Amino acid sequence: MVMYSERGVRVLANLYPSNPENTVGVLTMGGKGVRVLVTPTSDLGKILACMHGLEIGDEMNLTAGIQVAQLALKHRQNKKQQQRIIVFAGSPIKYDKKTLEAIGRKLKKNSVSLDIVDFGESDDGKPEKLEALFAAVNNNDSSHIVHVPPGPNALSDVLISTPIFTGDGDGGSGFAAAAAAAAAGGMSGFDFGVDPNIDPELALALRVSMEEERARQEAAAKKAAEEAAKQEKGGEQASSSRDATMAETNSSSAPAVDDKRHNLTDDEAALLEQALAMSMDDPKSTNVAVADTDMSEATADDHELALALQMSVQDNEKDLQSQSEMSKVLEDQSFVSSILHSLPGVDPNDPSVKDLLASLQGQSESQQKQNEDKQENEGDE
């Protein structure tokens, strides 16, 4: 019996180094009376040392034991620690249910959790009594009770599978779990499937390796992006005979793309690289077209301008035509003379006007005029 319970305590004690702020104390309540063997301490050696030479009493004073335990917890050094009592009830209980319930209520009032391990002899309704005690003290499942039937199983093995050891949202069992750690650490929800309470070093190692892997991947992605950017810039330099503005826009867009690429994964980076390569080809071809045919581009750009140009070309032609028309009109003498007659202050017979007309027209015509003038003169006389 002693061996079993000793092992049980040892397993419990092994949990505590997981949280350096835990403290554990041990007391016995059988035999001569309640004795505190170890006041709450984080020194594991002291706890194990006291396990030697434990006596087995015939009856245990459960209420006194719990009360003394409560007192010991009250005088704990770190007041922020939560209080928990784990009772290994091996011997029969001599107290009645009512007393136990009162004790349970008192524990609940002072927010002390209670874990009960019922083993050994079970008579006098011991399980029921302990259940009543458990019901009185339980507050939001912070307390647990385990009944271990007598049998070949070792006590420690049975206890390991119970919630006492697997722990609940509070972060496992123990006389004291640091409340500050519970608030800050976020104990519910363990990363990497490893309970940081049970094995903080392993949890830390896993987390560090995860971060290292992530950093390595990011560095690799960044490197791939840089290499792709270098290839792009090389392609740009090869195409030297390009329009200045187009090249500038290309180079300015490449860094922008690089920045975006840093955030992309490798796959996306490869795809983007391909897309960029394809887009690079197109500007190259259009560049040539633009360089050669400025006018066509201009016309393409400005349809109105093109129309205007065309019209101006046609107008030139028309002007030429109109000029020729004008000369023809002037050649028509009768037309000219009729115009001259209509003009006020102009005497067609005036020799200066005639000379003017003659100069405008061809010599043959002027000769005709002179002939006509002669005829007129002759007519007048």
Added chain:
Amino acid sequence: MASVASAPIPRSQVDLVDFVDWRGVECLNQSTSHSLDNALKQGYRDDDGLHLESDADEQLLIYIPFTQVIKLHSITIKAPEEEGPKTVKLFANKEHMGFSDVNDYPPSDSIALCPENLKGQPVNLKYVKFQSVRSLTIFIEDNQGGNDISKIQKIVLYGTTVDTTNMKDLKKIEEH
């Protein structure tokens, strides 16, 4: 026992809810579904449907630390007539008290509430005893009707600060 003078709050006194250090607020023997926030926190305390309730028995032990040192002038407790508290003991600057400790020290002030107080009338305290308060412990010993459960809808503390430096306002000088 101090007289339960129900005077209006002097204008210099402020509601001390802004100076409560919420990380350290504790309440022993409170029911999980009806917790201290219902009675103390802004918004919750004004909702009469939300109240603080005791669990195992009618006593409650409320521990309120402050972010800075304050002077406590008066307190308002709003509660139902039957289950509201009757005897209330206040302890200044006693950390982490338990129910067994309440009889070990004399309280800084002890008040007996009448039904008028429970409607929301403030109770003046022994101001001289609360001149430099870092934390306040409120012990509800029993209730008006002698019931097993005590209920409180609202607790408001009135007082002033002692003009200490608020560390958050300090700005680090840039070192060259």
